[in-house]
Amino acid sequence: MSDKCGGELIGTGGTFTSPGFPSNYPISVQCDWLITVPRGFEVELIFSFFRLEHDVTCRYDFVEVKEVKRNTGKQFGKYCGSISPLQLTFPSNSILVRFYSDDMITASGFQAVWRAKIGTVYTAGALRRASTSFRRPS
Numbered sequence: 327m328s329d330k331c332g333g334e335l336i337g338t339g340g341t342f343t344s345p346g347f348p349s350n351y352p353i354s355v356q357c358d359w360l361i362t363v364p365r366g367f368e369v370e371l372i373f374s375f376f377r378l379e380h381d382v383t384c385r386y387d388f389v390e391v392k393e394v395k396r397n398t399g400k401q402f403g404k405y406c407g408s409i410s411p412l413q414l415t416f417p418s419n420s421i422l423v424r425f426y427s428d429d430m431i432t433a434s435g436f437q438a439v440w441r442a443k444i445g446t447v448y449t450a451g452a453l454r455r456a457s458t459s460f461r462r463p464s
Contacts, residue, residue: 332357334362335362337442343438352427352432361421361423363440367445370414371391373409377435378405379433389424390403391423393418417445
């Protein structure tokens with residue numbers, strides 16, 4: 327696990343945290359993690375701990391997830407406040423996770439696990455959702 331502020335995370339899984347976790351994160355920081363799993367898989371993101379400054383519209387401190395594939399920049403979600411555990415699956419093999427804190431209130435931050443998850447399976451003109459997760463051998 328690393329409290330490094332951002333970076334490129336490539337493979338089948340790993341962990342990352344907000345800077346300073348489990349202590350409070352610093353003010354006025356932006357960290358971007360680019361997460362890429364193998365083609366044919368989706369990114370599953372699990373926040374085992376999530377505590378940021380609360381605001382109804384998440385305009386102060388937040389975690390934002392965007393699509394990277396096809397450079398659409400489509401926002402999948404913006405999250406703030408206290409939400410634990412939070413488990414999310416994104417229909418892409420590459421996502422950008424952005425953590426932003428403003429210049430006022432801080433909190434404990436987050437701890438996250440990411441992993442490759444089997445995505446949508448295309449068979450003979452039909453779609454079905456696979457439910458098996460890809461796990462790294464122990």
